[in-house]
Amino acid sequence: TILSRVNWSSDSEDSDSSGADCLYRVVLLGDHGVGKSSLANIFAGIQEKDANEHIGDGLLFFVVLEDTHERTLTVDGEETTLIVMDTWETEKQEEDEKWVQDYCMQVGNAYVIVYSITDRSSFESASELRIQLRRIRQAENIPIILVGNKSDLVRCREVAVEEGRACAVVFDCKFIETSASLHHNVNELFEGIVRQIRLRRDSKET
Numbered sequence: 463t464i465l466s467r468v469n470w471s472s473d474s475e476d477s478d479s480s481g482a483d484c485l486y487r488v489v490l491l492g493d494h495g496v497g498k499s500s501l502a503n504i505f506a507g508i509q510e511k512d513a514n515e516h517i518g519d520g521l522l523f524f525v526v527l528e529d530t531h532e533r534t535l536t537v538d539g540e541e542t543t544l545i546v547m548d549t550w551e552t553e554k555q556e557e558d559e560k561w562v563q564d565y566c567m568q569v570g571n572a573y574v575i576v577y578s579i580t581d582r583s584s585f586e587s588a589s590e591l592r593i594q595l596r597r598i599r600q601a602e603n604i605p606i607i608l609v610g611n612k613s614d615l616v617r618c619r620e621v622a623v624e625e626g627r628a629c630a631v632v633f634d635c636k637f638i639e640t641s642a643s644l645h646h647n648v649n650e651l652f653e654g655i656v657r658q659i660r661l662r663r664d665s666k667e668t
């Protein structure tokens with residue numbers, strides 16, 4: 463199971479960042495409705511959102527695993543396994559959800575902060591999430607990618623490409639615009655994460 467293979471500690475020096483069988487946790491953050499689940503489902507190869515919409519009051523670990531997708535990607539001739547966690551929920555502010563949010567901020571080996579180019583407030587939330595992450599994971603140089611999703615909705619655009627790019631420069635992270643609907647740039651996004659993870663791994667080794 464995923465549980466037995468993953469080191470659940472927040473220690474970034476853990477053993478799963480070395481060796482051939484590399485496992486990295488990628489956490490999706492962002493406002494409700496920006497397209498996190500759509501991106502995660504494309505990553506997982508799921509065509510439509512299945513019965514996972516319903517989450518009972520089971521164990522929190524179960525909640526966390528329910529929206530977790532694991533896939534091995536071959537990027538630049540090398541295999542890397544990503545565990546994409548789509549557990550971030552901004553609408554419900556119950557105690558349980560708060561716990562999951564804190565958990566998300568602690569366990570990621572990489573973060574994807576998603577906003578919708580059609581929703582300026584989601585862009586502002588993305589900045590807040592970046593600041594929150596920096597505070598919580600201060601000393602660590604974790605890969606972060608800012609994603610402007612729904613790039614297909616050109617007529618509803620509220621956030622210019624240049625704004626997204628400028629924001630990423632300020633926040634010292636990568637940037638990409640995607641369209642989950644058109645599957646545009648989604649593979650590039652996840653490959654980009656793998657490359658960012660490797661860059662940091664390789665610079666640690668030398």
Ligand code: GDP
Pocket residue numbers: 492493494495496497498499500501611612613614615640641642643644
């Ligand atoms: P989440 O709350 O962040 O997980 O967002 P969802 O993945 O559930 O998406 C919210 C809504 O936006 C759904 O109706 C999706 O079909 C739609 N959506 C997601 N990505 C895109 C996109 O790239 N383009 C368009 N046009 N709609 C999208």
Ligand code: MG
Pocket residue numbers: 498499500548
């Ligand atoms: Mg979702």
